[in-house]
Amino acid sequence: MRSNFFVDAVGITVENACPWDLDDSNNVGVKDLLILLGTWGPCPKKGDCPADFDDSNDVGVKDLLILLGAWGPCP
Numbered sequence: 001m002r003s004n005f006f007v008d009a010v011g012i013t014v015e016n017a018c019p020w021d022l023d024d025s026n027n028v029g030v031k032d033l034l035i036l037l038g039t040w041g042p043c044p045k046k047g048d049c050p051a052d053f054d055d056s057n058d059v060g061v062k063d064l065l066i067l068l069g070a071w072g073p074c075p
């Protein structure tokens, strides 16, 4: 949510090396997984769905797999 807001506010794409780090802890782990699971299902509105990594407009298995694939410290 933070990074999306920032992009909207500034109007440019900022480099976010770790979009899967939903709680901004600089690693991808259990908390991020819980945030993803907490937003499971259709996104309320486009662009307001930080856990929708594959931009499918819902949070589901693919997003879960992407998060698991990025598990661990951010680059």
Ligand SMILES: [Ca+2]
Pocket: 020, 021, 022, 023, 024, 025, 026, 027, 028, 029, 031, 032
């Ligand atoms: Ca995290």
Ligand SMILES: [Ca+2]
Pocket: 051, 052, 053, 054, 055, 056, 057, 058, 059, 060, 062, 063
């Ligand atoms: Ca998705």
